[in-house]
Amino acid sequence: MVVAIDGTYLDVPDTPATRAHLGKGSNRFTTAGYPQICLTALVACGTRAVLDAAFGPRTTGETTYGRRLLRTLRPGMIVLLDRGFAGNAFLEHTAATGAAFLARLTAIRKPPVLLRFADGSFLSRIGTLEVRIIECEIAIATTAGRHTGVYRLATTLLDHRAHPAIELVKLYHERWEVESAYFEIKKTMLGRRVLRARTMPGIAQEVYALLSFPR
Secondary structure: OEEEEEEEEOOOOOOHHHHHHHOEEOOOOOEEOOOOOEEEEEEOOOOOOEEEEEEHHHHHHHHHHHHHHHHHOOOEEEEEHHHHHOOOHHHHHHHHHOOOOEEEEEOOHHHHHOEOOOOOEEEEOOOOOOEEEEEEEEEEEOEEEEEEEEEEEOOOOOOOOOHHHHHHHHHHOOOOOOOOHHHHHHHHHHHOOOOOOOOHHHHHHHHHHHOOOOO
């Protein structure tokens, strides 16, 4: 089963209760915009079904909420991760669940080459993990347009014969299914509006209703 973890932000009503709990965006002159929650979800790429989610103040950050979602990973799953989730600790905790991962690394990370494989990938190490690195150019077409970039992917799927580099590059394209799921929530279900609930318990209830999975 192929799944993906990613985060997004949702605007909530500007009330004393939400400001006290969530704060507001600001610059050196003033506060601005609505209070926001950071929503991080685990999504099944084949169906866009939300399998698990965690959310709260955006100041906490998506990787903290993402850690909570690791409870749902199982052996046999392949989890696709963007570079925001590719820190050593997060990858190590992900691998500890028994699930495999395929994660995009930041451009500044250059893992050592320990062994070259016939498909162009190479064996390397990230923290305590033995990983395989795949360097490629990926073109993505979304509702926002077409984007092409050079990607460096890390995976715990070490067998280059069973999992050729080109097949993993194709597989990584499925990570954008989580973006599509968020787009459906924000545009189709919410109509780009602010959440209706004006208290934190009400916001939690509304978010769970939007995600359509039991608390």
